[in-house]
Amino acid sequence: MKAVEHLKTITHHRSLVRQYCFRVGLYWQGITHDLSKYSPTEFLVGAKYFQGDRSPNNAEREKKGYSSSWLHHKGRNKHHFEYWIDYNKDKDTLLAGMKMPVRFVAEMFIDRIAACKTYQKGAYTDASPWEYHSKSRLVHEIMHKDSLKLLEHFLKMLAEQGEGATLAYVKRYLKYERKCALKAWIKRYLSGRKV
Secondary structure, eight states: OHHHHHHHHHHHHHHHHHHHHHHHTOHHHHHHTTGGGGSHHHHHHHHHTOOSSSOHHHHHHHHHSSOHHHHHHHTTOTTSGGGGEEEOTTOSSSEEEOOOOHHHHHHHHHHHHHHHHHHHGGGOOTTHHHHHHHTOHHHHHHSOHHHHHHHHHHHHHHHHHOHHHHHHHHHHHHHHHHHHHHHHHHHHHHHHSOO
């Protein structure tokens, strides 16, 4: 029975993420979001530790001291800031968060909305993702400062202005970022050509 409930939960979560990703123009990310949750490594652990009101990874971590499912998941899904942790080139600390591409910060933002809606159900408000984020000490300690600033900008906007206005803003922001990236690529391409 837990396996069926877990399957329903992750499928509902993915459905929400897909809807929001489509609304901001992240079609491929909406389709492929969290597919690793259906792999045996993640699904079997998720079903075993399923509770319905929080991530099974937390229950596994409490019992074993780590979450094998989470270690598998974060290494395969670029919308998690933990995916972007690498050795620090500045050597101040051993590990540091690398700057995330904006499209993955946007997917992380959407993932937070969907996770809060999935687990909080009727208690969800537009402030829920910000409140959840505010409690996460690790995010503030290791996530790249620029990526963190953008994520927090989206989360605060959601809490203050609501879902419709924030998703419209994220869509415009992503469009602008793509346009800037294209201009930079064309400039590099043209400067590399011999005339």
